[in-house]
Every structure is written in structure tokens, then in C-alpha cells.
Amino acid sequence: MPVMGTHIAPAQVADFHQVLADHSRYWGERDLRSLHLLALVQEFGATCLVARGEDGIRGYVFGFVTPDGTGYVHLIATRDDARGTGLGRRLYRAFAEAAAGQGARRLKAVTSVENAGSLAFHRGLGFDAEIVDDYNGPGRAMTVFHRALPLDVPRT
Incomplete structure (x- = not known):
């Protein structure tokens, strides 16, 4: 089923903090908080995206474009109640479009x-x-x- 009412937009610092606060909703028992780098959101905002719905951040992708034209996806996650909806694919598509716009x-x-x-x-x-x-x-x-x-x- 599609995730209705979900809007993908560049991540803000507050979104980064919310993702960390809700870490287990995205990653379960795996503690990947150390891989979440605020500098990515601050310096590569166009390729750090969140999927936001009425009930908060349903998923996110943090990445950047390298000087050689590679769109590197550092982290991508969907919230436990948004899995299997196609949201991960939508996030990847949005990242790919943003990265291509930067020459990837x-x-x-x-x-x-x-x-x-x-x-x-x-x-x-x-x-x-x-x-x-x-x-x-x-x-x-x-x-x-x-x-x-x-x-x-x-x-x-």
C-alpha cells in the first residue's frame, strides 16, 4: 500500500535530532547512531532527505555527491510502520534525482x-x-x- 500524505523534503537539523530520538523505530536493536552525522545534513542538505507525514518522519536518506560524480547513500531507513509500502524506493528515487541535479x-x-x-x-x-x-x-x-x-x- 502506498504511503499516502507523505512528502519528501530536505532534512533540517531538527529532523536529524528527531531521527536519533526515534532511532529504534528505524533500526530496531541495531545501534547505528554513530553513523548519523549532523554534518551531512548541514553541508549536503539537498541530498539529505526526510519523508514526512502527519505522524512524523516515516523515513530518511542521508547522502552526498562526490567530486567524481557518485551519489553516495550513507544511510537510508524507513520507520517500522512504513516498511513494505514503497517508501524506501521513493526515497532512493528522490535522492537519485537530487544527486543527478548535482552532476552525479x-x-x-x-x-x-x-x-x-x-x-x-x-x-x-x-x-x-x-x-x-x-x-x-x-x-x-x-x-x-x-x-x-x-x-x-x-x-x-
């Missing part, structure tokens, strides 16, 4: 090797996945996703 020609994201949900989600969006040894330090392999723009994701 491709997208990149990274996740842990064992994150089956992220693997399935990104593959469903047409990303290629590669396990890169030592990506996150010695002995810390990560799955790295790549795909070219545009991101053709059905609108829901």
Missing part, C-alpha cells in the same frame, strides 16, 4: 556482508553488489553497491 552519474551504497534485507533491497533497485575485503578496515569486508543513473523506479 552513478550511485553507490555500502552495507555489511550479512545484511540480507539491504542486499535484497538494493538488488531490487538494479544495483550490482560486490564484496570488498578490508573495505571497512583490516578483516572487515563490506558489500559495495553500484549502479548507473538514472534510477528508474516506479512511482508509488
Whole structure:
């Protein structure tokens, strides 16, 4: 079912703090608060987006465009009651459009090797996945996703 009444817009500092306050609604038992960097919202506001509804922030994506034209998705999450609605795809599409507007020609994201949900989600969006040894330090392999723009994701 589509998420009705949800508007995607650039994140504000207050949104960042709200996301951290509601962290478990997006990430469950996984504590990823240390990956949430306020500098991303402050310095890359056009590519840090929130999906807001009448009941608060339903999802968000924080990312930026690198100098070589890569739209890098640092974090993307949907709230526990918004999963399975297509909101994650809508957020990715909005990020891809914002990144392309800043000259991005491709997208990149990274996740842990064992994150089956992220693997399935990104593959469903047409990303290629590669396990890169030592990506996150010695002995810390990560799955790295790549795909070219545009991101053709059905609108829901």
C-alpha cells in the first residue's frame, strides 16, 4: 500500500535530532547512531532527505555527491510502520534525482556482508553488489553497491 500524505523534503537539523530520538523505530536493536552525522545534513542538505507525514518522519536518506560524480547513500531507513509500502524506493528515487541535479552519474551504497534485507533491497533497485575485503578496515569486508543513473523506479 502506498504511503499516502507523505512528502519528501530536505532534512533540517531538527529532523536529524528527531531521527536519533526515534532511532529504534528505524533500526530496531541495531545501534547505528554513530553513523548519523549532523554534518551531512548541514553541508549536503539537498541530498539529505526526510519523508514526512502527519505522524512524523516515516523515513530518511542521508547522502552526498562526490567530486567524481557518485551519489553516495550513507544511510537510508524507513520507520517500522512504513516498511513494505514503497517508501524506501521513493526515497532512493528522490535522492537519485537530487544527486543527478548535482552532476552525479552513478550511485553507490555500502552495507555489511550479512545484511540480507539491504542486499535484497538494493538488488531490487538494479544495483550490482560486490564484496570488498578490508573495505571497512583490516578483516572487515563490506558489500559495495553500484549502479548507473538514472534510477528508474516506479512511482508509488
